[in-house]
Amino acid sequence: MSEQAESIIRLRSVTKEFERGGERLRVLENLDLDVGRGAFEALMGPSGSGKSTLLNLMAGLDRPSGGSIEIDRKRIDQMSEGELAAWRANNVGFVFQSYNLLPVLTAVENVELPLLLTPVASSERRKRAETALRVVGLQDRMQHYPRQLSGGQEQRVSIARAIVTDPILIVADEPTGDLDRKSADEILTLLETLNRTMGKTIVMVTHDPAAAERASMTRHLDKGRLKGEEAPNREPAWEAKT
Amino acid sequence: MTFTSLAARNILRNKLRTALTICGVAVAVITFLLLRTVLSAWTSAADFAAKDRVVTRHKITFVMQLPKRYIDQVRQMPGIKTATWANWFGGKDPKHENEFFASIAVDPGTYFEVYDEMEIPQDELDAFKADKRGVIVGDAIAKKLGWQIGQELTLESGIYAAPEGGEWKFTIRGIYTTKARSVDRSSVLFHWEYLNDGLPEARRDEIGWIVSRVGDAKQTADMGVKLDKVFDDQDVQTLSQDEASFNKSFLAGFSMVLKALNLVSLVILVIMALVMGNTIAMGVRERTSEYGTMRAIGFMPKHIVFFVLGEAMVLGLLGGLAGVGLGYPFVEKVLGRWIEENLGAFFPFFRVPPEWAVVALLLSMVEGLVAAGIPAWQASRIKVTDALRRVV
Structure with missing residues (x-):
């Protein structure tokens, strides 16, 4: 495998500093990282290790204090705020711990939300949102509001919203953190399926070793540094296809 | 679903708060309309005076x-x-x-x-x-x-x-x-x-x-x-004026009262803006994480401004419609008739000037926009990661 050619995410010498109470805190320290296309990687580490910060940087939600970030051969660290927002809309799907669905919208409307930013016609938007909900197995819950759904179902809607724009990258921040074991397993199975059958690149932050087990690779962060790669948990989707 | 319908949806998020705000705006609009009607009625004798009548009085004062x-x-x-x-x-x-x-x-x-x-x-x-x-x-x-x-x-x-x-x-x-x-x-x-x-x-x-x-x-x-x-x-020297001027010179004695009423009607507008501003600010604060989510999935600050201002404008419009819808017939059919019959010497024609009803409606929308200006600006400027941190 030529890692450089296959990498969809390339971080080089990335540092991230925050100012808190007049003091500069270095959260990420000179970090290099490559994530292969079609990978399903888990990021683990203790609280404050910088894993969420790293995820935010990869997703274009934040900018590094130094170094470069290349996603699918595009330098996102050099983009303006507007360019970054447009880039996120087209290339990244988000799955949050608390699902972050809009309570005033039905399941299908929540999934349709990112498509409002595209030139897709209204009827086509609805069709795509319904398809995404079918993929996550919620075809019979389309008109339900978030309050009418269980936590696992809400997270499925959130995943449908993440895939509806067909992004190249899905970032998931503690996607099972608010779920019971059974629902968590269902969500992880769904993410696994998206990775294996659709070849979606997924980067997931988790505290849960059982969740990390489901990823094709687990990386550990501590005090802003990667502690070294672990052996792959399983064969990544992009390698399986070759 | 469209951007506009999405903005309007938030109105129904907290129905009680929305209803109370609409009531607050409606009461302010009714009070504003009433004050403008009092001012208009007070000067209507001058405004609608005959154009071909001249009033001649003592040069010093009409008492002489x-x-x-x-x-x-x-x-x-x-x-x-x-x-x-x-x-x-x-x-x-x-x-x-x-x-x-x-x-x-x-x-x-x-x-x-x-x-x-x-x-x-x-x-x-x-x-x-x-x-x-x-x-x-x-x-x-x-x-x-x-x-x-x-x-x-x-x-x-x-x-x-x-x-x-x-x-x-x-x-x-x-x-x-x-x-x-x-x-x-x-x-x-x-x-x-x-x-x-x-x-x-x-x-x-x-x-x-x-x-x-x-x-x-x-x-x-x-x-x-x-x-x-x-x-x-x-x-004895005289002062002759057209009827409108004569009536106005009579009203000049009440100029301080009229100024005070004008001032109070402006205060009402400020109160209306504060009522709406408070509601919008509370709503925006509660929805910070949602705005963070929207920003994360690609919505731009201008979209957030649109949502907040759109919601405020609809809120103002609903309050304005309720105020004009209730106030106009109340003054026209009930209060106005009573005032004309009981206080006709002061207010011979007590009707809501239609142009002020339109102004009140437009003002309620504009006030919504003004009131939501700062919350909208703040919501659009918040960092995505900070907004998400509340729930992530």
């Missing part, structure tokens, strides 16, 4: 009297079609001490020619002219005090003492109505001659003011100047 012979000189002026005179009597009905109404001594032969917008049945007018102690009263005051044609009426005046050994006694001979906004429907009009005859010799043959109608309305202002020139060299 003119010699009665001046009326003949006015009538002889070329360009004057007809002229009449009147005296303010300042009468009160002892049976209704707290009721204020205008009581005016007039020339029965000419008064209703000059004020031809007052409508009186011919037989009642004839009966009035034929009876020196006859009075004609407005329909509003007649209805309010239960006065009937043929009824005896006794008035006490704070200006003219009653004739020796007697009282100012009258008989109601007619009731006038009018559709003109400038005419008070609560006046009591009686024969000037009856007043004059009841006065001591020294106070006789004096009149309060002269009202003339000019053949060409365009000449009204010039005619006023000409009339004053005639009396410049005589014992």
